[in-house]
Amino acid sequence: MNAIIIEDEIKAARSLENLIVKLRPSIQVLAKLQSVEAAIDWLSHHDMPGLIFMDIQLSDGLSFDIFKSVTITCPVIFCTAYGEYALDAIKANGVDYLLKPFSEDDLSKALEKVDNFRNFFQQHSGGNLEDLIRKISVDEGKKSFLVFKNNKYLTVQTDQIAYIYIKYTSPSIVTFKGEEYTITQSLDQVQQQLSAKQFYRLNRQYLINFTAIREVEHYFARKLLVNLHVNTPEKLLIGKEKTAVFLRWLEER
Known part of the structure; x- marks a missing residue:
């Protein structure tokens, strides 16, 4: 089986690789990647490995x-x-969650868990674990939001939303028609309910719909300026450290 390691600490990645080889000589570590950007680039240009070992806090983000x-x-x-x-x-294909510093026994049990899952789906469904994950990874997201305005409850379809942003202290939905509705959930909660392929978190204040993007242009200091089909209260800028990830999101349709 092939595997990759996504870990920003070189020493930790090397130690993990040595431990994997010791426990499972049959596993070939194809790459050790240190950042979100490097991982996206590698996964976009190679076949999916059989297993990924992934740290959470990387050099350029989560x-x-x-x-x-x-x-x-x-x-x-x-x-x-x-x-x-x-x-x-758990929501992101997590088969196990090892807290550092973890032991050789912890890793061995995690690998056994992967084997058990694979064996189970081969025996009971005639398929394999990767097929199951592929099916459940279809990212449809929430279809509508219930909002309250002018003493009325209304339903706003998600595909009608151009962007969602923090106005004062609460998130507001803005539709392609320019209608605006305040919602009670936090922007983090809203983001978790939306399709990650359709909506992108530009920064702490803005979630934008892919369909709402009119054009993207270069800006000062190697930033990107995102222009939507509808007006926004302020310029939508992406810092240079996130430009590659954002452009990859635009490309992966």
């Missing part, structure tokens, strides 16, 4: 950003020093 640009259809073993991302890891 590894969950990788899933916004690439459809990962293999099991993932998360290896991290942070316990608060366990729920997100």
